[in-house]
Amino acid sequence: MRVTEGMRYQQVSRQLDLAQTQQAEGSRRALTGRSINDPSDDPYGASQLVQIASRKARVLSQQDAVNKVRGDAELAEGVLDEAGELMARLHEIAVQGGSDENDAGARSTMADEVKGLKEQLLKMANTKGSNGYLFSGSKVTTQAFDATGAFQGDDVAHSVDVGSGSPTRVNASGAKAFTAAGGRDIFADIDALSTALQNNDGVGIRATLDNLASGQTQIQAERGQRGLLMGRLDTSEAALDHANTLLTTEDDRVGGLPATQAYSEYVNLNNALDRAISVSRQLLSLGTLNSQG
Amino acid sequence: MGAGLSSLLNTARDALTAQAYGVTVTGQNITNVNTPGYTRRDVILEPRALGSDSYGGVQVRGLRQIADTVLDRQQLITLGNKFSASTHDSELAGVEATFNDADGAGLGNQLDRLFASFGQLAVNPNDTTVRDQVLQSADDFASRVRSIGDDLASTRDQLLSKAKQIASDVSERARAIAELNRKIQVEEVQGHDAADLKDQRNKVLLDLAQMVDVKTTIDGNGGVLVHSSGTTLVEGGNARSLSVGLDSNGAIEVLAHSGNDPGQDVTRFLSGGSLAGVKETRDVDVFAVAKKFDQFVFDTANAINAQHMQGFGQDGVNGRKIFDVFATSTGAARGLTVSTDVAGNPQALAAAGALGSLPGDADNATKLAALGDSAIGTGGRNVFESYGDIVGDVGVRKSAAERDAEMREALHAQTQAMREAMSGVSLDEEMVSLSKYQRAYSASSKVITVVDEMMQELLAKVGR
Numbered sequence: 001m002r003v004t005e006g007m008r009y010q011q012v013s014r015q016l017d018l019a020q021t022q023q024a025e026g027s028r029r030a031l032t033g034r035s036i037n038d039p040s041d042d043p044y045g046a047s048q049l050v051q052i053a054s055r056k057a058r059v060l061s062q063q064d065a066v067n068k069v070r071g072d073a074e075l076a077e078g079v080l081d082e083a084g085e086l087m088a089r090l091h092e093i094a095v096q097g098g099s100d101e102n103d104a105g106a107r108s109t110m111a112d113e114v115k116g117l118k119e120q121l122l123k124m125a126n127t128k129g130s131n132g133y134l135f136s137g138s139k140v141t142t143q144a145f146d147a148t149g150a151f152q153g154d155d156v157a158h159s160v161d162v163g164s165g166s167p168t169r170v171n172a173s174g175a176k177a178f179t180a181a182g183g184r185d186i187f188a189d190i191d192a193l194s195t196a197l198q199n200n201d202g203v204g205i206r207a208t209l210d211n212l213a214s215g216q217t218q219i220q221a222e223r224g225q226r227g228l229l230m231g232r233l234d235t236s237e238a239a240l241d242h243a244n245t246l247l248t249t250e251d252d253r254v255g256g257l258p259a260t261q262a263y264s265e266y267v268n269l270n271n272a273l274d275r276a277i278s279v280s281r282q283l284l285s286l287g288t289l290n291s292q293g
Numbered sequence: 294m295g296a297g298l299s300s301l302l303n304t305a306r307d308a309l310t311a312q313a314y315g316v317t318v319t320g321q322n323i324t325n326v327n328t329p330g331y332t333r334r335d336v337i338l339e340p341r342a343l344g345s346d347s348y349g350g351v352q353v354r355g356l357r358q359i360a361d362t363v364l365d366r367q368q369l370i371t372l373g374n375k376f377s378a379s380t381h382d383s384e385l386a387g388v389e390a391t392f393n394d395a396d397g398a399g400l401g402n403q404l405d406r407l408f409a410s411f412g413q414l415a416v417n418p419n420d421t422t423v424r425d426q427v428l429q430s431a432d433d434f435a436s437r438v439r440s441i442g443d444d445l446a447s448t449r450d451q452l453l454s455k456a457k458q459i460a461s462d463v464s465e466r467a468r469a470i471a472e473l474n475r476k477i478q479v480e481e482v483q484g485h486d487a488a489d490l491k492d493q494r495n496k497v498l499l500d501l502a503q504m505v506d507v508k509t510t511i512d513g514n515g516g517v518l519v520h521s522s523g524t525t526l527v528e529g530g531n532a533r534s535l536s537v538g539l540d541s542n543g544a545i546e547v548l549a550h551s552g553n554d555p556g557q558d559v560t561r562f563l564s565g566g567s568l569a570g571v572k573e574t575r576d577v578d579v580f581a582v583a584k585k586f587d588q589f590v591f592d593t594a595n596a597i598n599a600q601h602m603q604g605f606g607q608d609g610v611n612g613r614k615i616f617d618v619f620a621t622s623t624g625a626a627r628g629l630t631v632s633t634d635v636a637g638n639p640q641a642l643a644a645a646g647a648l649g650s651l652p653g654d655a656d657n658a659t660k661l662a663a664l665g666d667s668a669i670g671t672g673g674r675n676v677f678e679s680y681g682d683i684v685g686d687v688g689v690r691k692s693a694a695e696r697d698a699e700m701r702e703a704l705h706a707q708t709q710a711m712r713e714a715m716s717g718v719s720l721d722e723e724m725v726s727l728s729k730y731q732r733a734y735s736a737s738s739k740v741i742t743v744v745d746e747m748m749q750e751l752l753a754k755v756g757r
Contacts, residue, residue: 004717005326007710014706037395039688040695047685050394050401054677057405058665061412068416131417132653138645140419140653156650159659160415167659170416255395 135174149187373565380570523562604657
């Protein structure tokens, strides 16, 4: 077979093109640390990566939701804890005031303390969180209770996807914690105690004892719900962290390239290009004219 | 019969002429070593006859182009296929870049952010900043969708312009070949060597084969018949022209014209050259990708709208859309905008699931956020899977085009090497030829010198 200059040039040009293209692709893989830099590198893998990225974004969104929800959940739990203690103090006052050894003056003083405690409890029940009033249900822009202790909110659940499989109720129920919807109307019971104390009504005072104890239990029950929510948030957080790790691993498996592999491939392709240049130089110097020149 | 001294001088003169011509042709070969389409020449020498006898002289009978017409034809076909495939591959690179989520160019980020913003709205339905973010994410999504739709439409427009330019170039090359056919015929009728004109014609044929499929046949008059796209593009001194327009479906239509006739539709016969690559990219790949993308946008926007319309804005109004989308999927991507129902009015976003539970209810926002996991359209795939399918489809098309281009390139390189082996110039060979003719020329000169000395000696003796 005749070998012409044109054949040499074509061969050199083709081989150099090929070596340069492969070296450029290898450089890109080494720089990005990814085996899939274009959809055509691995179409199925590229499609999978889109879905992995969306699942990661979903997990990040759920983690963000957990963090935001946790703040209000902790706040509500703290408020309900204090409210429970306050109810315990009210129960103590009722026990103390129920004794007939107290005269009207002593009971009047106790009535003043009860009024103060009610004010405190109202403030607690009207605590604001990141999304408005904590215990107003969906009426987050309206105080849960007015000055008399009448409930102005509702019991609509605020459910959020925190990655636990189905939307989870994240808002505390003011209705169940403080109103008859939970068993006792707390503020009415406090008013009853206050009135009985003011009226020096020993029987009336003693009659509030069970109700106040039930109210305390009611508040603690709602606090327990907050505790359960916190536990669920912890579980979700751990599960989301794990999911994030799995997705990162999956992303690496589908589209990643180990650094050592990327580097050795890059070095090999560089060497291949050097060899191609060297061989090309020799091939191009083989002609008669070149050897004479 | 013996030869006289003057006859010997004539013989040497003929030899000088023939060897000098050999040097000239060799020089021509060397000069054109890198000329595309050049076919190496060989000098045809033959003994000069005097009557019925040879008297030992040499004469140049002519030139011979060392060519294999089968290889030449094969080269044109493989070149056409190579350009069709490489054009298809390179034009698809732009489409692939549009959907390359690996470098952040695709729609994946905007899609993720849109659904993440619904998630944030579900956590803080009453937060104005969050509502602003939802609207911003929706606008970013719509904007990117339009940008991709515009890119695809613009790619199709550019490919149409390119096809028109190629058709114009093809027509020009066809006319050039017809003109060269005429000149070659005239030269050959006059008994002249038309090798240079044939080389020029080969060069133009190579140009033409890069644009359309080319099959050639040599006619009886030295002309070349050029068949392309199911029609005879050049016959003798006559050429047809190509024009490109759009058919009723908006696809490229190629017409072949003789003179000013309305033209014959040859579109379905296109099989090689960049025109075929452009048409395939525009009317097969980009068309299919744009159609899928429109359908995806149509399904996604309508699914989001349907869910959003069930919820209530902070003002208690329901039935509002987030996106304004066309009534059908055709052109849906280019027409997608944030609906005037909610644009500039974050309070209109329907996070609440019921009128009575405003403003803290986020039931509908939670459902919007979860919509990403629900099947949309008729394919049973969710939003992210549907978009991933489009990315995968683009990748498959580009990957197949790459492989085809590599294979066509290799096939052409092989044919080109075979053609080069037959018709290409080898400088080594030419250097040997140069030496051969140079030595022969020197020897012939020496003959003249010797004859001259002999004649001088003879004249000197006769003169005494």
